[in-house]
Amino acid sequence: MKYEIVIGLETHVELATESKIFCSCGGHSNQEGPNTCVCPACCGMPGMLPVMNKRAVELAVMAGTMLNCQINKYTTFDKKSYYYPDLPCAYQITQWFHPICTNGCVEVKTASGSRKIGIKQIHMEEDAGKLVHDDWTDTSLVDFNRTSVPLIEIVSRPDFRSKEEVVAYLEMLKSTFRFAGISECEEGAMRCDVNISVRPEGSTELGVRTEIKNMSSLVSISRAIEYETARHIDAIERNTEVLVQETRRWDDIKGRTFSMRNKETAADYRYFPDPNLMPIVIDDEWFESIKAKMPMMAEEKAKIYVEQGISEEDARDLTSERKLCELLDKVAELGTSPKTVAAWILTDCAGILRKNGKVIGELSIKPQKLFDIISMVEKGTITRGAGKKVLAAVIEKDVEPEQYCRENALDAQTDSGLIASIVKKVIEQNQNAVKDYLGGKTKAFQALFGACMKELKGNGDPAVIRAELEKELAGKQ
Amino acid sequence: MSNYITEIDQKCEIAVDDTILIKDVECTAGSRILGGFVPLFDAEAVERIKKAGYGIKGKTNVGEFGLDIIGETSYYGEAQENGNLIGAAADEVKNRKVKAALCVDLNGAPRRAAAVSGQTFIKPTYGTVSRYGVIPCACSGEQIGVMSDSSENTKKFLTIIAGRDDKDGTSLKNDSYDYESKTELSEMNICLIKELLDAADEKVAARIRSVVNFLEKSGAKTEYISVPEVRYAQAAWQILLAAETCNNISRYDGVKFGYRTPDYKDIDELYIKSRTEGLGILSKETLIYGSDVLSKGRYDVCYDKALRVRRVVMDKMKDVFGKYDAVLIPAGSTFEYKKYPLDKAFENVYKESLFTAVSSITGMPAIVSCGVQLVADHLNESKLFEIASKLDLSEVEK
Numbered sequence: 076m077k078y079e080i081v082i083g084l085e086t087h088v089e090l091a092t093e094s095k096i097f098c099s100c101g102g103h104s105n106q107e108g109p110n111t112c113v114c115p116a117c118c119g120m121p122g123m124l125p126v127m128n129k130r131a132v133e134l135a136v137m138a139g140t141m142l143n144c145q146i147n148k149y150t151t152f153d154k155k156s157y158y159y160p161d162l163p164c165a166y167q168i169t170q171w172f173h174p175i176c177t178n179g180c181v182e183v184k185t186a187s188g189s190r191k192i193g194i195k196q197i198h199m200e201e202d203a204g205k206l207v208h209d210d211w212t213d214t215s216l217v218d219f220n221r222t223s224v225p226l227i228e229i230v231s232r233p234d235f236r237s238k239e240e241v242v243a244y245l246e247m248l249k250s251t252f253r254f255a256g257i258s259e260c261e262e263g264a265m266r267c268d269v270n271i272s273v274r275p276e277g278s279t280e281l282g283v284r285t286e287i288k289n290m291s292s293l294v295s296i297s298r299a300i301e302y303e304t305a306r307h308i309d310a311i312e313r314n315t316e317v318l319v320q321e322t323r324r325w326d327d328i329k330g331r332t333f334s335m336r337n338k339e340t341a342a343d344y345r346y347f348p349d350p351n352l353m354p355i356v357i358d359d360e361w362f363e364s365i366k367a368k369m370p371m372m373a374e375e376k377a378k379i380y381v382e383q384g385i386s387e388e389d390a391r392d393l394t395s396e397r398k399l400c401e402l403l404d405k406v407a408e409l410g411t412s413p414k415t416v417a418a419w420i421l422t423d424c425a426g427i428l429r430k431n432g433k434v435i436g437e438l439s440i441k442p443q444k445l446f447d448i449i450s451m452v453e454k455g456t457i458t459r460g461a462g463k464k465v466l467a468a469v470i471e472k473d474v475e476p477e478q479y480c481r482e483n484a485l486d487a488q489t490d491s492g493l494i495a496s497i498v499k500k501v502i503e504q505n506q507n508a509v510k511d512y513l514g515g516k517t518k519a520f521q522a523l524f525g526a527c528m529k530e531l532k533g534n535g536d537p538a539v540i541r542a543e544l545e546k547e548l549a550g551k552q
Numbered sequence: 553m554s555n556y557i558t559e560i561d562q563k564c565e566i567a568v569d570d571t572i573l574i575k576d577v578e579c580t581a582g583s584r585i586l587g588g589f590v591p592l593f594d595a596e597a598v599e600r601i602k603k604a605g606y607g608i609k610g611k612t613n614v615g616e617f618g619l620d621i622i623g624e625t626s627y628y629g630e631a632q633e634n635g636n637l638i639g640a641a642a643d644e645v646k647n648r649k650v651k652a653a654l655c656v657d658l659n660g661a662p663r664r665a666a667a668v669s670g671q672t673f674i675k676p677t678y679g680t681v682s683r684y685g686v687i688p689c690a691c692s693g694e695q696i697g698v699m700s701d702s703s704e705n706t707k708k709f710l711t712i713i714a715g716r717d718d719k720d721g722t723s724l725k726n727d728s729y730d731y732e733s734k735t736e737l738s739e740m741n742i743c744l745i746k747e748l749l750d751a752a753d754e755k756v757a758a759r760i761r762s763v764v765n766f767l768e769k770s771g772a773k774t775e776y777i778s779v780p781e782v783r784y785a786q787a788a789w790q791i792l793l794a795a796e797t798c799n800n801i802s803r804y805d806g807v808k809f810g811y812r813t814p815d816y817k818d819i820d821e822l823y824i825k826s827r828t829e830g831l832g833i834l835s836k837e838t839l840i841y842g843s844d845v846l847s848k849g850r851y852d853v854c855y856d857k858a859l860r861v862r863r864v865v866m867d868k869m870k871d872v873f874g875k876y877d878a879v880l881i882p883a884g885s886t887f888e889y890k891k892y893p894l895d896k897a898f899e900n901v902y903k904e905s906l907f908t909a910v911s912s913i914t915g916m917p918a919i920v921s922c923g924v925q926l927v928a929d930h931l932n933e934s935k936l937f938e939i940a941s942k943l944d945l946s947e948v949e950k
């Protein structure tokens with residue numbers, strides 16, 4: 076029999092705010108050491124009151140807009156109660172009754188085509204802390220750096236039919252949110268609960284649903300879906316086990332899922348509206364100002380680059396990182412063609428970073444400096460080779476391009492007298508090549524040219540060398 | 553039993569209830585479970601008092617989390633006078649040991665304390681005094697108020713602590729408040745709620761009558777009206793108070809601060825034993841009740857309904873204040889609260905909350921003066937101070 080997999084996702088995304096959602100601690104969960112980014116509020120000390128971070132609301136609205144959701148004008152916060160050592164107040168502030176965004180949908184593209192995935196809702200909430208187990212003393216330690224970091228939870232409808240769709244959807248979320256600056260989507264900043272059931276193809280009834288909790292790597296998610304699907308089908312076809320609705324945990328090393336103690340699924344979270352947080356009203360004026368601040372989506376931006384003469388592949392690479400687009404736009408604005416800048420970024424900058432074991436996403440260069448290098452090369456003040464050297468020094472040590480050229484004698488040699496004498500010397504020393512050239516082997520010209528450039532340590536003005544060389548060789552014919 | 557959990561400076565003139573935080577001073581909230589908890593910051597109200605040039609004499613004892621009648625559930629003992637409960641802060645004010653005390657009113661305890669001790673206490677409009685630095689229980693209704701010997705002093709210190717605070721999301725927008733009277737007592741219409749008068753004892757009823765006489769003599773008009781909603785207010789406030797308190801005191805688990813049981817074998821036992829030993833019976837019953845009204849299947853018929861009743865009571869009282877400047881009601885059923893077996897606390901406190909619930913659930917201001925309670929519409933404290941200042945000068949027994 077053929078089976079259909081039915082999957083729904085709950086995706087938690089850490090918002091890229093400067094501070095936590097209800098206090099002024101830095102918003103990033105990846106801090107120096109444990110409990111270095113905490114205050115009485117996010118440690119759950121009595122007497123502190125939550126104060127709403129407006130930026131988190133704005134980022135949630137942006138996310139909702141990008142996923143074609145309805146943005147609710149009236150939204151409230153609720154308390155969810157449960158005991159766990161990583162939850163300092165024994166409650167989590169979340170949105171249960173009136174989430175900020177509802178009823179969205181997105182298109183997901185895979186090799187087998189494009190399908191619409193419904194978004195049930197997006198709600199905001201605070202993250203919990205982390206437990207660290209210390210094997211040496213056999214104790215669990217708690218780190219509150221992550222408590223109260225703002226999250227959105229995107230709840231999809233059970234519209235996925237394959238693991239490929241799930242992966243495509245998550246990749247799309249990642250790139251969209253990264254590009255829009257909604258989330259850094261770093262390791263662990265995007266976590267997923269996967270709800271999965273299996274049914275005979277053509278059936279309209281849903282099978283028994285299991286939920287695999289808290290996965291962050293796409294590879295694990297894909298493997299977990301594969302494993303869980305096979306487990307469900309085995310249970311249906313060969314009665315290997317009785318499927319029950321439950322929460323399971325994925326073990327990446329063993330490559331299988333395990334039932335979690337049913338404690339958590341049976342819990343009653345006793346939701347109720349948080350009296351300390353007034354309802355948030357997103358009026359038209361605020362909504363419009365958020366929309367005005369929203370960056371262009373990556374796809375639109377790529378289209379514009381293609382119109383500006385950048386290849387489709389380069390446009391895609393550039394729009395994978397918002398930073399690259401910002402850099403390119405700023406350099407182009409200073410007076411270079413976008414196409415030229417794109418080549419410098421994707422070829423030269425990327426090459427230098429690669430040599431240093433870094434990726435293009437880590438590029439950090441002041442637009443003015445990149446512009447200075449490009450224009451020196453275009454004006455012929457330095458050669459392209461020298462340009463690369465300056466670029467490397469700028470990326471690695473943030474030097475001043477012009478000063479660096481001067482100090483390292485990188486300025487192109489345009490002194491035709493000097494070049495003429497070198498050309499004469501090279502012709503002397505390479506009689507065979509001269510003979511070849513005169514005999515019709517035009518390639519020999521390139522060898523002579525290279526030898527001249529080498530004498531000039533790569534800094535010769537190519538046009539002048541070429542002219543001198545041609546003049547000299549013409550005299551020999 | 554001393555009135556103070558911690559004495560800070562004998563020379564100073566202001567007492568602060570032990571449910572309000574002072575930096576580096578232990579704060580117990582009358583509970584064993586918070587024993588040893590030393591906060592890292594001052595409550596906003598305390599900071600304002602200090603900025604105005606006053607010092608804090610010490611932390612006055614309160615009933616556990618301030619949930620009880622008049623401090624009888626404190627783990628650290630209770631204040632009594634001639635065998636009657638009086639409340640530590642009220643006792644200090646009455647004996648002129650301090651000029652004023654800051655007290656958190658979440659279920660009427662300081663109002664009852666003021667009534668039995670003949671002092672003045674105001675619970676201002678919800679949102680006028682920052683709750684930053686208050687041990688949280690019933691967040692949707694609790695307010696810091698001022699206890700002192702006269703309406704004049706009460707007004708003076710309320711003016712100091714009231715005003716917008718960005719650290720409290722429920723803080724109202726006004727930076728400060730002008731409590732000077734705009735309406736003379738002689739021009740006021742004051743009503744009495746029959747249902748509450750009927751529920752009080754003869755001494756309280758007699759006091760109300762002598763206040764009515766004085767008001768009439770002063771030219772104010774008085775009228776008796778029926779507000780059956782007061783019973784709903786009592787029941788609904790019980791639900792909201794218990795639910796919010798249950799949620800807020802869940803954080804005291806013996807792990808991070810306060811009391812921790814000496815012997816435990818795992819985290820579950822650490823939680824259970826610390827809370828079993830650390831919390832008193834009234835808190836425990838409040839927790840059970842609060843968990844129930846929020847649980848699946850009960851939320852709609854209990855908590856959600858209570859929220860809707862709050863709206864109904866609010867509307868009713870707005871109606872009342874459309875016609876009257878203030879409502880005159882008892883602050884409690886009696887002037888003499890005896891100590892009683894604490895397994896009756898939950899029931900006894902509920903009975904007494906009948907008189908205080910209207911102001912607690914609506915967030916409307918209430919003042920206690922000469923042993924009676926006056927409630928006004930939101931932000932109409934000036935009317936309450938006007939009446940109380942005249943009562944201060946009257947022949948009415950205090």
Ligand SMILES: [Zn+2]
Pocket residue numbers: 095098099100112113114115116117118223
């Ligand atoms: Zn914090």
